[in-house]
Amino acid sequence: MMLVTHILFASISIFYSAILLFTPSKLKQEINYMLIFLTTVSGIALALTTPVNLGKFCIHGLIYLTYILIVSVVAYSKYAKKITG
Numbered sequence: 354m355m356l357v358t359h360i361l362f363a364s365i366s367i368f369y370s371a372i373l374l375f376t377p378s379k380l381k382q383e384i385n386y387m388l389i390f391l392t393t394v395s396g397i398a399l400a401l402t403t404p405v406n407l408g409k410f411c412i413h414g415l416i417y418l419t420y421i422l423i424v425s426v427v428a429y430s431k432y433a434k435k436i437t438g
Contacts, residue, residue, distance in 0.1 A: 355402065355403075356399060356403075358395055359398075359399050362391045362392040362395055363396075363417060366388035366389055366391075366392050367417070367420065369381075369384065369385055370385055370420075373428040374431070377428045377429070377435065379432070382425075382428065382429065389421055392417070396414055
């Protein structure tokens with residue numbers, strides 16, 4: 354069940370961050386940050402409770418975090434330009 358929850362949070366987070374790129378807003382950014390937080394917490398809980406190869410978890414987690422970080426920074430940049438004119 355934890356794996357399904359984690360995959361759901363991660364998938365929604367990736368999809369939502371792509372939407373955020375095209376229509377940035379403060380509320381959408383806050384929702385995106387919450388989704389990132391939930392994905393990270395569920396991933397940590399999954400890694401601590403599931404005895405599998407942590408290397409695989411770390412690689413996928415780093416890829417996810419890299420993508421989310423880049424998209425979040427670009428979206429924030431677009432939002433800042435939008436509100437400053």
